[in-house]
Amino acid sequence: MENNIETKYNKLIIALSIIIPVAVAILFGVNLPKMGFDVEPLTFLPPIYATINGFTAVLLVTAVIAVKNGKRDLHERLMKLAILCSVLFLVMYVAYHMTSDSTKYGGDLGFIYYPILISHIVLSVVIIPLVLITYVRALAQRFDKHKKIAKITFPIWLYVAVTGVVVYLMISPYYAN
Template sequence: MENNTIETKYNKLIIVLSVVIPVAVAALFGVSFKKLGIDVEPFTFLPPIYASINALTALLLVVAVIAIKNGNRKLHEILMKLAIACSVAFLLMYVAYHMSSESTKYLGEYKMVYYFILISHILLSIAIIPLVLITYVKALAQRFDKHKKIAKITFPIWLYVAVTGVIVYLMISPFYAN
């Protein structure tokens, strides 16, 4: 299959996923297991797990960049696939938690800082979806010149999203209902 064909093949999927994922997550915030008639205890164990997954994602991203700078393409590829898998796992757990639990309000003294970090995290987590997918497809198509160019934009944004996910958790966790 020609490289352009690979990119063309995935372009529609990238667009669909870039729209569907944020819309689905937003829609699921209005849906709870209780509203669906499913009686479950809140998944209160999930936030520290998905915060840890965000931390792991950040670590994987940094090590992947070091690997590629050292010429280790295979390790880079493995680490990037793991980072994508971690991001998917995070998303699934995040949605499951919010479908089982009431929203938690931040009650600390650093509200402006918290909400700035939270809002920038949310907006960039939406923006990172097409960036990661496009970057991945460029590598899949072996268009490494274009992959490298967009990766220079994708990497810092994805790293910011992963790190701020941990920061948001650390700031909000004292206010979770017990």
């Protein structure tokens, strides 16, 4: 039986799981300079948001180690920071793509790059409801259910964070200067 906190947040989780990817997809197609807005391209952002992805991966691993060692408060703080980092990444990613032309991969390793990129994008959509559900279950103190879904959420979120760095490292030589 779900408790009131879980029930209270279910509609919000569903809404955010739909709204965030749709908004990102729409905003990804918006290019402010091409629409006549006088904004500078935010070309400095990709290394920053790639670093945030790397930091998120470290936070996730550290949080799992903390909870396995019985440090629940530390685990909670690290997970909240990981969520914040993911939100910051998303804001910067969208801001970059709204002010800059997309960069095309120009290397010989497209057979590696594109599968990583596609899986990263698909799983970045999948991870939204998983993170939210996992968080709400902890908030509701349903740690049995939290732990069960966290075993699914953790590797997917870690994959998304790590592949975000890999995608950046592979495409960074092709950014326009």
